[in-house]
Amino acid sequence: MSVLGLVFSNPELYGSTLAMATPLALGALGGTFSERTGVVNIAMEGIMLVGAFFGVMAAASSHSAWVGLLAGVVAGGLISLALAWPAVRLQSDQVILGMAINLFAAGLTAFLLNTVYGFGGTPISTPQLPQLTIPILNNIPFLGAVLGQQNVVVYLMILLVIIGHFFLFHTNLGLRMRAVGEHPEAADTVGINVVRIRYFGVLIGGMMSGLAGVYLSIGMLNSFEVNMTDGRGYIALAAMIFGKWTPFGSLGAALLFGFATAVSFSLQNYGVSANLIGILPYALTIVALTGVIGRSKAPAADGLPYEPSK
Amino acid sequence: MAILEIRNLRKVFGSVIANDEVNLSLEAGETHAILGENGAGKSTLIKMISGLYKPDAGQILLNGVEQHFANPRDAILAGIGVVHQHFMLIPALSVAENVVLGSEGSRFLFRKKDAIEKVLRISKELGLPLDPAIKVQDLPVGMQQRVEIVKALYRNARILILDEPTAVLTPQETEELFAVVRRLNQDQIPVIFISHKLDEVREIADRITVMRAGKSVNTMPVADATAKELAQLMVGREVVLETIKTPAQTGNVVLSVEGLSVRDDRKMTRVKNVSFDVRTGEIFGIAGVDGNGQTELVEAIVGLRKLEGGKILFLDKDITAESVSGRIHRGIGYVPQDRQRDGLVLPFTVADNLILRSVGNQPFSKSGWLQKKSTRASAEKLIKEFDIRPPLADAQAVSLSGGNQQKVILAREMSREPQLLIAVQPTRGLDVGAIEGIHRHLLSLCEQGKAVLLVSLELEEIMQLSDRIGVMHAGELVTVMDAKKATRETLGLAMTGERVEEGVAP
Numbered sequence: 001m002s003v004l005g006l007v008f009s010n011p012e013l014y015g016s017t018l019a020m021a022t023p024l025a026l027g028a029l030g031g032t033f034s035e036r037t038g039v040v041n042i043a044m045e046g047i048m049l050v051g052a053f054f055g056v057m058a059a060a061s062s063h064s065a066w067v068g069l070l071a072g073v074v075a076g077g078l079i080s081l082a083l084a085w086p087a088v089r090l091q092s093d094q095v096i097l098g099m100a101i102n103l104f105a106a107g108l109t110a111f112l113l114n115t116v117y118g119f120g121g122t123p124i125s126t127p128q129l130p131q132l133t134i135p136i137l138n139n140i141p142f143l144g145a146v147l148g149q150q151n152v153v154v155y156l157m158i159l160l161v162i163i164g165h166f167f168l169f170h171t172n173l174g175l176r177m178r179a180v181g182e183h184p185e186a187a188d189t190v191g192i193n194v195v196r197i198r199y200f201g202v203l204i205g206g207m208m209s210g211l212a213g214v215y216l217s218i219g220m221l222n223s224f225e226v227n228m229t230d231g232r233g234y235i236a237l238a239a240m241i242f243g244k245w246t247p248f249g250s251l252g253a254a255l256l257f258g259f260a261t262a263v264s265f266s267l268q269n270y271g272v273s274a275n276l277i278g279i280l281p282y283a284l285t286i287v288a289l290t291g292v293i294g295r296s297k298a299p300a301a302d303g304l305p306y307e308p309s310k
Numbered sequence: 311m312a313i314l315e316i317r318n319l320r321k322v323f324g325s326v327i328a329n330d331e332v333n334l335s336l337e338a339g340e341t342h343a344i345l346g347e348n349g350a351g352k353s354t355l356i357k358m359i360s361g362l363y364k365p366d367a368g369q370i371l372l373n374g375v376e377q378h379f380a381n382p383r384d385a386i387l388a389g390i391g392v393v394h395q396h397f398m399l400i401p402a403l404s405v406a407e408n409v410v411l412g413s414e415g416s417r418f419l420f421r422k423k424d425a426i427e428k429v430l431r432i433s434k435e436l437g438l439p440l441d442p443a444i445k446v447q448d449l450p451v452g453m454q455q456r457v458e459i460v461k462a463l464y465r466n467a468r469i470l471i472l473d474e475p476t477a478v479l480t481p482q483e484t485e486e487l488f489a490v491v492r493r494l495n496q497d498q499i500p501v502i503f504i505s506h507k508l509d510e511v512r513e514i515a516d517r518i519t520v521m522r523a524g525k526s527v528n529t530m531p532v533a534d535a536t537a538k539e540l541a542q543l544m545v546g547r548e549v550v551l552e553t554i555k556t557p558a559q560t561g562n563v564v565l566s567v568e569g570l571s572v573r574d575d576r577k578m579t580r581v582k583n584v585s586f587d588v589r590t591g592e593i594f595g596i597a598g599v600d601g602n603g604q605t606e607l608v609e610a611i612v613g614l615r616k617l618e619g620g621k622i623l624f625l626d627k628d629i630t631a632e633s634v635s636g637r638i639h640r641g642i643g644y645v646p647q648d649r650q651r652d653g654l655v656l657p658f659t660v661a662d663n664l665i666l667r668s669v670g671n672q673p674f675s676k677s678g679w680l681q682k683k684s685t686r687a688s689a690e691k692l693i694k695e696f697d698i699r700p701p702l703a704d705a706q707a708v709s710l711s712g713g714n715q716q717k718v719i720l721a722r723e724m725s726r727e728p729q730l731l732i733a734v735q736p737t738r739g740l741d742v743g744a745i746e747g748i749h750r751h752l753l754s755l756c757e758q759g760k761a762v763l764l765v766s767l768e769l770e771e772i773m774q775l776s777d778r779i780g781v782m783h784a785g786e787l788v789t790v791m792d793a794k795k796a797t798r799e800t801l802g803l804a805m806t807g808e809r810v811e812e813g814v815a816p
Contacts, residue, residue, distance in 0.1 A: 172414040179400050179411050186398035189362070190412035190465075191383025300402065 007266045011145035016265065018150060019220070021251070021258030022157045023048065023212040023229075027236025028243060028250035029157075029164050030208030034080075035245055036168060037201030038181040039087050040303035042098035043080070044209045045233025046105030051076040051213025053109040056122050056224040065127040068218050069153075069211070076210015077203050079105065084202035088195055091305030102233070110226045121223060128222040129153060129214075153215040160208065164247040177201055181299035184306035194306055212236070235282075245299060260284055311374055313338050313500055314359075314469055319368035321354050328354040332368070332526045334519055336469065336502060339495045343503045343511040343532075346521035347544055347741035348712065352504050353395075355521070356473055360392045361385030386413075391462025395474040397454050399461075401447035405429060408446055409461045432460050438490060451600060452483040459490065470494060471502040476510055480599050481769065481802035488514050506544075506741075508537045509770075522546055545742050555753060558777040561590040563626075564730050564761040565611070570620035572606045579618060580606040582785040588730065593752065593762040595776030595793070597769060599805055603785035604765045605647065608734055611763075612644045613637045625729060638667060643728030645719050647735045647765075649712070653719045656708040660698065661689035663707050664722050688725075696721040697747070713744030720751055731755055734765045749775060769801060783807040 007013060027044040034041035054075035059068025083101055086092040117123070129152050138148030168174040179187045180197045188194050216232070217224045235257055242256075243249025260280040312335035321329040329351045336342050346352050357363040359370060361379035370377045372388055379385045385392075399408050406425040414420055415428075429442035438456045446454060455475060462470055472491075476484045491501050491514060505511050511518060512532055519529040520543040527543055565588040572581035580603040588594040598604055609615040611622060613634040622630050629637055638644075646652035654663050665674045665685050673684040689703040696717045698710075707715060716736060723731060733752065737745040752775060755762055766772050772779055773796060780790045781804035788804045 170420055171418055172416065172420045173418075175403075175407060175411065175414070175420050179403065179407075182400045182402050183398070186400055187412070189360070189382050189392070189394070189398045190461075191381065191386055192412045 003270050007263070007270070010266070011142045013262050013266055014146040014259075015150070016262040017255060017259040018146065018154060019258075020261045021254040022151075022154045022219075023215050023232050024236045024239050024257055025161060025251045025254035026153075026157050026212035026215065027209050027233055028239035028254055029161060029247055030205035030212070031237060031240040032168075032205070032243075032245050032247060032250055033164070033177075033208065034083075034202045034205035035240070035302050036181045036299055037177045037198045038184060038299060038301040038304060038306070039084065039198050039202050040094040040098065041080075041083065041202065041205055042095060042237055043083050043101040043105075043233075044212070044236045045229055045231070046098075046102035047076045047079055047206050047209035048213035048216065048229045048233050048236075049105045049109045049227070050079045051210030052217035052228060053112060053213075053224050055210075055214035056126055056217045056222075057112075057116065059218050059222075060123050060126040063125075063127060065129045065218055068127070069129060069214050072214035072217075073207045073210045076213060077207040080202050080206020080209070081199075083206070084199050087202070087305070088198045091307060094303050094305075106227060109224070113224060113226060121225070124223075126218065126222040129219045151215065151219045153211065153219045156211070157215075158251075160211075161247045161251045168247065178299070181301055184301055184304075188306075188308060194308055198306075209233070209236075231282075241298075244297070257284060312336055312371075313373060315369075315371040315374075316355075316359070317369040317371070319355065319358060319370070320366050321358060321363060322366050327524055329358070329365075330524050332521070332524075334526060334529070336500045339498045339500060340516040341491055341495055341501045341503055341514055343505060343515035343518045344521060345505060345508070345511055345518055345540060345544060347506060347743075348739050349741065350521040350544070351524040352521055353473070354524075356392065356471055356502075356504065359385065359471065360390055383412075386465050386467075389466060389468035390471065391465060391467025391469065392471045393455065393458040393462060393473060393475060395477065397458055399446045399454055399457060402445065404443055404445055405440060405449070405457050406442035408457055409442070409464050413465055428464065429460060432463055436460070436463070436490065436493065451478045452480070452486070455479070455487065467499070469500055469502070471504070473504045474506070475503070476505070476507065478600055478767070480805045481798055482806055484510065507770075508540055511540075512537065520544055541742060555775065556757070558592040558756060559759075560592045560777070561759065563587045563589050564624070565763065566623040567611065568621040568623070570607065570610060570622070571618040572603070572610045572615055573618050574606055580785050581610065583620070584782075584785075584787045585620075586780055586787060586790060588761045588763050590729075590761050591756055591759050592777040593756055593764050593775050595772040595779045596763070596765045596782055597772045597779055597801055597805065598767075598782035600767050602782045602805075604734070604782055606785075607782070608644075608647075608732055608763075608765055612642060612732060638726075641727075641729035643723035643726060643731040645716075645723055645731065645733040645736050647738070649715050649719055654707045654715060656706070658707055659704050660693065660707055660710070660718055661685050661703040663718055664689050664692055664725070667722060667726060692721040692725055696751070711744075713740045713747070716740060716744070716748060720748065724751065724755065728760065730761045730763065732763045732765075735767065736764070737766075737768070737771060745771075769798060773798075773801070781805055 027048060031041045031044055051072040055068040055072030058071030059065050079101065083097050086097055087094045131149055132152050132155060133149045138144045168178065176187065176192050177197055180192060180194050184194045213229065216228055239253035239257055240250050242253035264280055314336040316332055316334040319329055319332040332355055344352055354363065358365050361382040361384050377388055406429045409429050410425045426442040429440060433440040438460065440456055440460060446457060475487060479487060494501055503515055515532050517529060517531050518535055520527045520540060522544060568585050570581055570584045571579060574580045584607060596604055606615060610617055613632060617630060621628060624640055624642065629640065650656060668674055674681055686703055693701050693703060698714050698717045698721065707718060737748050752762055764772065764775060773793060776793045778790060779793050779796050779801065781788045781801060783805060784807060788807060788809055
């Protein structure tokens, strides 16, 4: 069998695709929630970093990975309010705000890492979120190797994508969120509180990005490193756009980008340049953004501040 | 007792008094028109009644009980339904979703089927057929208005307010709307009908309240009001309602369009095989409901849009491949539809706006340097000639009223002495006085032997000014007729796509 045949028929490739896709899908889902209400969110990178750091910190000090997960999600939500407040209340430029949060989060987490833990880094005794083994599924050939044994956050992600889709498209609140993102004035005239809906969208989005960060620090590893998100927040942004601002679309795009990363890892063992393959996800992102593969359309009022009536 | 009563309502924005001493009473089952020019305070009044603005003084009473609306939701709950001039609909959502939005009637889950059933029931009761599952963006404007009316009634509106409802409708759609209004009146639902069109107000209203400069000037039964009297009350002085038009002395062909086809930004063909000529000394009017290809046609002629097919000849030269600036220099003037977006650079001064087209030429620039003196001198001359107010060359364009902004654009285009002036909706949103002025300028161009291509959604305007009238429907030029033989009915029929023989009544 050829080298490529070996690589692509190995179920582990698809298992690691799913693992790689998880932070991207969570970030993209978070972005979807924010942007569907009309607040442009490019701050996923920064929010993930904050979630990752506080996840480790809480897990290490409480000796419980679950407390770490909760702390990371809460921290992600809190930092996203730094986007929501000026964006919703002060009608500030949302792209600049997002960039500011990314820079701030990179500096903050690096500073805290040094101040709290010194040069030794986060404690090696930090607990990790468990791998789950799904009983029957695990024994099915091929599929078992892909889906049967993954980190708990991977399953959580799949669940959140399904719930997210149901929520956005089959509940009253979801309908109102989409309405606010398309035409806030129209929503206002039928008595929908635009400010409250936008806060809600950004907050939920921030919590999901926080969870993405938690997965990076205490799901895949049990430590925090400076700038460990390594651009995943921006890839998540691309996945959100590529996925046309829908939960399932975001998951699909995240899987595609995750697959590219997983392939680049596998091919390294066969002497293909890691650097060359490393650019694959980014190249795919550019292709996605140029709109070659189906043009995706943002919510009509995405990024437009709205001043409620007086 | 009056259903709705407004007593001495007042609203101030900074130093501008938008509403003052506004009084109004609405009886059960009547249609009450509020007539006034743009800026007379009609919109401010509506926004207070619908809970979008809070009044600074005065009272709003419903069935004798004073109301204090904190937000639109309060007004909706009190039974006030508003159809805004710019529809408050979400294009990407379905009709049913738009109707029930905000009052879905279920606790948590959105039930699509229920919503569709409710919309069908209301539209059947009203005799307004609607497809609840279709997306609003796929509906024509007249249908979108139906959605707005159904939306208000779904919220149990006891009073319906229609803000400039006929601005976007064909005459036939207007008749359908009037039928709905009469049916609502029969069901004891009173309607407030806001408009600046005298004729239709006299047709549909029982009583009329005229507003001027933020105040309610007078309320009278429609039978007592003549058009001349109403116009005088609106403007505060005597106005000439009919522009006197002398028959055109037409000459050579200035613009010739042959088999023109144009696509829009979404690659849809919006202009299909359109051919016509415009001659010196005439105004060629293009009528049609908004969105039937007029915008794309004009953009193609001035060079802003590529052609899918066809040819454009200007003074016998093929200009199909010419650039925008090339066409301007050959002698085409252009007054765009959106004066604030495309016509002016709003933060610039009036003087700078007046030389936008000629900024690289003598005497406004010498070897690349701007000549402030000659710019100013020319600006002051044009300000006088076109009566632009305030008469300040240094005033920012944004600080001018709509009418004066339009005068600046007209002055700029006419000062270049074009052989052909293309004017799209030149009087949109202007008051009666300003319209009169713009019309006079257009007519004077013809008298000088220039040609004018006038695109307007206002049938009255087209009929008053044009020598020949072309009607566009779904991208086709359905008919071209002599203005003298055109009637509202024949034009209206053509606007719906029916091909009418010239001069033959339907």
